[in-house]
Amino acid sequence: MNETFAVLGLFDSADALMEAVPKVRALNLGRLEAYTPYPVHGLDRALDQRRSPLAGMVMIMGILGALTALLFQYWISAVDYPIVTGGKAPSSWQAFVPIMFEVMVLFATFTAGLGMLLLLNRLPYFGHPVLQAKAIRGITRDRFALSVEAEETFDPAAARAALEAAGARDIELLPAPARGPWLTADFIQKSLAGIAVACLVSGLVMFAAVKLVPILPPMSHMSDQPRLDPQAESAFFKDGRGMRPPVAGTVARGFMPPGVASEDEAARLVNPLPRTPAVLAHGQAEYRIRCAVCHGALGNGISTLGAAYGAKPANLQAPNFLAYSDGRIYGAIVLGKNAMPSYAADLPEDARWAVVHYVRALQRAQNAKDEDLK
Amino acid sequence: MNPEPTPFPVELPEVLRAPAMTVGKVTPGSLDDQVLRFPAQGPPLKWYVAIACTSAVATLGMALIGYTFYMGIGAWGNTSPVFWAFDIINFVFWVGIGHAGTLISAILFLLRKRWRNAIARFAEAMTIFAVMCAGIFPLIHVGRPWVAFWLLPYPNQRGLWTNFRSPLLWDVFAVSTYFSVSLMFWYLGLIPDLASLRDRTDSRIRKPIYAILSLGWRGAANHWRHFDKAYILLAGLATGLVLSVHSVVSFDFATSIVPGWHMTIFPPYFVVGAVFAGFAMVLVVLIVVRETMDLKNLITDFHLEVMCKVILGMSCLMGYAYVVEGFTAWYSMNAFLHHTFMNYITGTYGWAGWLTITCNVLLPQLLWFRKCRRSYPWMFLVATAVTVGMWFERFVIIVISLHQDYLPSAWRIYKPTLTDYGILLGSFGIFFTLVLLFARVLPVIATSEMKADLPGAQPRHGAHHE
């Protein structure tokens, strides 16, 4: 039935309690514990309680914290993704010290606080009989309690007498708490339900955060920037167009104007490019794109365009064209000749001269002499 | 030989006698009744008026923070070359205010100064609230606060880590550690008091709350010895933390090469400045608490006297730091450093430099006079001066050094915006709102700690060491 957990004797002062402890202890009636509103010096020694191991625990965890921080920072900075910042080597130990110190204090603090509460004091614990006693009001206020707790053989009456003899003002018997199994089906159900609800709620919250947050302002401001996108309208310009043509007279890179006004002027120009396979290949490519359609693949004027439209493009193999200088061919390209328009806008400067080289090569190929084969 | 102390006249001259730490008869029961009645009863009208004002200001501040989120940092005055301005000034200011609480509760505990007991609890609470206010600023001063979690080193799909060589990251660790440790220290100290509150009340709402928060504390001697050990260890750790946190904050400046920032004295100088500013704030709150909550017998003239003396001492140390910095700036023969130091006292912002010196070094010298240490108007004047002076000291360091550094073509004048002022004001609102809430809900004095040091509290014999 309701066994006695302990007999509590209440005293009015720390002195009275300290005088009572050795008297009651000598009688060996049970395990002694004291309850006070504040720590009383010497009480732990009077009750033969050993020194707290907390200091050693905190020291070890502190050192562990410092080492963890050091290794963590070192691995991140020097092993996983080393970057040189500020001219400092990735594994600069000097920079690691402040965080090592902070993490050491963090580990040590949590060991001290949580270790003391959870491990050493086994708190939180709401089921201790003293908490249900009448005496607890006085204990946290200004009274001092000495409790004789039941061990295998326990005589409550003897304990009561001993406490009274030692000077206790009030005596209270603490009944042992009713002990039922705590791991009931109900408890398990409630815990599982609670965990499930917690998971659901946090999952929903995370989902909302990850999906919603980036698209709400101001997070969305990065994608909706006040800048001019291609093809967009703009009220700034009279014609409403966001995209502006270049100013008249703008010269594209590589497309310098020919600088010659007539074919005769052009005839005096000298081909600046060397006759190398690369240049010839370039010239071939451009010729095939731009020139072959009229002048033919062999430069002889026989082409699809001429056949289809009845036009007569020049036969570059004709003797008068064989006698043209490089510059004169260049002049035809950039100024146009008769029905041929100027190709200055289509061919950049170096392409023009490359095409000239290629035309010369075509002419030589079609009018090859025996020596050329050597 | 062993000298015998000469028999001495019992009466000490008045000037050697310290005012009492508690006035009148204080017993554990009367202490509980006096301090623990506040969480149980409704607050007076003046509390409601006060919190209405502070929360209005706080709301203004938070609205302006929201505006800043929406508009971007362009809403502030920060611009080239003054990229750090009110945001960092406020951050350093608030972290500094927090240090006094830790010093009072941790360092004075280690030094066994009993007078700390009456003021440690709310000083620690002020630390936590000050660090909370401080923490706002690094979060909101970045362009994209919603990705502020990138400051933490976690494995991510970008494959990137944080830069551990940056003092800004050391700051993240230092300030968050400081917050956690202060919170832990404060909460542990509260547990026995929450147990007292639990046992005093029968309210169906409050009792379970106090019961849960006090974790079932029952005052067992077995528990007290572990508790005491944890408390003294935490006090030691918090002391180290006080030195390190503001030193790490000072590293934000001292590791750079901006002229006027790269001074090796910054770490201890910032710590002294922090304690200085914090004590001034604690003094103000202390005066308000003792008057409005009628605690003059527990927070006595002794406390005011000793707080004033600490402020005076810190002011002298600040004076030393200013002199040494000025001398070293000259001694360095570095033209850039000379120019910056001249800017501290002349030029566009020279008034700020003079204001700082006046408020931090000159005005606190009034505390040499006993009259000033005993009169509220003088103490308020000095405390306000120190608060203003310390804010402006950070202004001087940050804005003046930045606005004209190495490249003359980048020299500009900095102008704060209304948003800047509003957020600064709002941070004060947040801080005082939290302090008022704390005073309403939790015991402002650590009753269990005070009870242990009352006369007659400890047994006369026993507690002898070898």
Add this chain to the structure above:
Amino acid sequence: MSADRTAKLLWSATALGGATAGASYFVTGGPRFWANWVVWFLFLLTLALGALFLVALEHLVSARWSVPLRRIPERLASLLIPLCAVALIGLGSLQALFPGARPEAAGDPALAGKAFWLGVPFFSARVALCAALGLVPLFVLLRGSLRQDRNPDPKFTIRARRFAPVCMAIFALLVTQAAFDWIGGLTPAWYSDVIGVYLFAGAFMAGLAATALAVLYLKGKDRLQAVRFDHVFNIGAFLFAFTVFWAYIAFAQYMLMWYGNLPDEVIWFQAHTGGAWLGVVALLALLHFFVPFFALVPRDVKGDPKRLRWVALVVLAAHWVDLYWLVFPALGAPVFSWPELGFALFFTCGSLLWVRGAMERGEDMPVGDPFLKEGLEFRL
């Protein structure tokens, strides 16, 4: 060993040391002689100033626990009297060790602007001024304390309390001057505003360690019987705390200069960590931080006479290594042989002679102090 024999031994050791030191001037050269002189001057100066700081601090904050012990640091602080002579003789080192004091300094663009500050006249004037100022606290605090033994009048305590802030200002000036001139002056182009604080940290540790040693020595001789574990524990605890403080200042100074990497500042660390000096740095870190810190962590050790004695000796040795590391790189690579041992003998035994004499002046406890009883009753 009887007092007379000890005294004779100390006198002969001092004489031997002095002769060796003097010989080293001619054998190993002037600069090395002067480097040793400066190191020992700074060692004893910081020790005496640290002890003085303890006394002044007690008066400043009206501490009670340290009242029974106060006579000991007062006696140690009296070393400032012979140190005046050591300082003035040390002015002979200016031309040998201090580049700023040489005539060429005026031509060096980096030093020209402050050549008048670094030059011999103004440097000597500063040293003389600080030596004179250092005697002022001795007159007020020490003489007053000794007088109070015979005439227990609280007015001495009141006067000491009123003077304590002035004493602190003088202390700050002296430590800062010593740091900037004697240590910073060796590398005049370099500057660091925290060296004053750095020297203070070392000085306070040295003062605490010397006080602890003296207190424990007297307790061993059955004097100071009323001083208990509680009092000694406090000294040990302060020593522990300031071990951390010293390491913090030392690391902060180094790390900031490493981080900024400015040529003006880095030259000093390059000279002080180059080559074999790195080994000295490791020794310094070990002796000045790691050993005292981990030795003093357990609560018992802080008040235990035997173990605290060893820690205090290590701290004093570490403080000497600190000053050696600060000064000797002016000579180049680290050197340690008979000149250093000779100087050690001379100055250690010389100062022990002085302190022994001081230990006989006045009572071992300030018997006239109104707070002595409260101090003796102090419990942790």
